[in-house]
Amino acid sequence: MEDTNHNEHAENDNLHFSNRIDLKPLQAHVTQIKQEIGKIIVGQNELIELLIISILANGHTLIEGVPGVAKTVTAKLLARTLDVDFSRIQFTPDLMPSDILGTSIFNVKTNEFEYKKGPIFSNIVLIDEINRAPAKTQAALFEVMAERQITIDNNEFLMEAPFLVFATQNPIEQEGTYRLPEAQLDRFLFKVTVNYPSLDEEVQILTENHKRADQLDYSTITPVLNASEILKYQTLIKQILVEDNLLHYIASIVNNTRNNANLYLGASPRASIAILNAAKANAAIQGRDFVTPDDIKRCAKAVLQHRLVLTPEREMEAFTVDKVVDLILETIEIPR
Template sequence: MEDINQHEGEDLNFTNRINLKPLQAHVEAIKQEIGKIIVGQNEMIELLIISILSNGHTLIEGVPGVAKTVTAKILARTLDVDFSRIQFTPDLMPSDILGTSIFNVKTNDFEYKKGPIFSNIVLIDEINRAPAKTQAALFEVMAERQITIDNNQFIMEPPFLVFATQNPIEQEGTYRLPEAQLDRFLFKINVDYPSLEDEVQILVDNHKREDQLDLNAINPVLNATDIIKYQGLIKQILVEDHLLHYIASIVNSTRNNANLYLGASPRASIAILNAAKANAAIHGRDFVTPDDIKRCTKAVLKHRLVLTPEREMEAFTVDKVVDQILETIEIPR
């Protein structure tokens, strides 16, 4: 992964059809703003930026205390758009997310009071602590960016993105998310513990700040118009036909793999395609390479694939299956 990024960061001798320098400058500015508070976690930050450019939702998983929520909040602060946060709990109801109709005695009629989901960036904290009834409230809005209530349809204002954090399923008091909901997330990002050097720097920074987290120090970099413009720019990135076949071959291989009970859907193919385009753009290229596809594939597939019970008992992992698939499929030249 690091080798790919280093290679892509080099000065490449070609002329782009599309001017990507403003996009790259804004991406670098976002990273610098986040770096004022967050130490390390470069992979998570870059994948989150890719998800924004790809117009995709992201699921962030890690043990408590590894800055999942803080990073998502700080990233949202770099975007001059509406932001809301929803803390998921076992007693949360769908109306707490979507809103509800309230009877107005003055007009003698019901009027709809919008819930916190009506925002541009929605941070759902500990999404897997709410039961299936509440999770179902997110199905329509995440897939279609609209809400239907009382026969009325409400279209979400673009951009609309969901960042959701969750603790590993082994943590006490968590529910397994339905496969249909997981499929609506572009990425699943696993956040590991920091390295020893990063953790020392975290302590140094925390000591200097006197244990205060000043989010006002984060400056906005992009507004809603900028985000929509760059999302449109990403769609213009060139992808050769043989690379489309490469993506389809990867996803198709998950459907007849002996280690998997459930393979990936065509939505996964589209997700890899869009993410690869964004990855190419932030590294200054207006065309996709096989490395862009490989870089994004694991984050796209890891939450969509289900191991067979036998493989789960053997402590096999989805990441190993994806690695095997990428090794067996010939890389197009």
């Protein structure tokens, strides 16, 4: 009898605990966003969900995959589901920093220089094929991605919130690409690798393409969230509970990357914060106001895979960063 009462009290406590933050509106909006994108995109569930998590966690995302796997289209469709400003920048080898940030132009009438803003001034910025531009152009993104401001002629210009960068790139083995600097990679919350579709998915892609006569009609996508709602949900995510032992778990995972014999370069504290924020967002879209070890494990690979550098020996052995992250997650004891 005593055990029965104890179980009833535990269930009541869990019910009360789960209602601490109302996450149903957030979940409903996430479902709507997926449905809107699903009007055109087949599959890519992991990419879409991680992109949504990155928006809620207020982080930038790098999307990598071979040409033709709908990286750019998916990012554009997600932006269409948000009622915010959107700009797209196609990176090319001859692109200059001023083509992104803007430049000061002399006004003959006023006898003064006027700053003309570049396409980076938007809420959602899609940078297509980011690794097609050289290091000089890449460096133009350092300040704006980290601090959400740019400095031109000693004047600071703040970006209007929300400000998020989605960047696509082809694998480094593809011809005509440049390696992204580690400092820039560290500014991305996630790196998501997009793989080829399955056979069934490819059949569905062909069927849908045939039905719409090879035309993409973006006008069918209905906006789901506006800027103020995005900011409200980003604030809500910060209230998700994280127990102290889980904070220690995150720190242990990242600390292991700095002392790992397979790695030449480990992750920075920015990676620890990224895992924490992403895990909170993942918990929220699952309808929980508390983080579990599974939330951390789910997000850790996307946070770490672009921040770690293998030792030359491991590279020669065709080892992968993903495998190292898997080994680390298997090694670190999961909190109970």
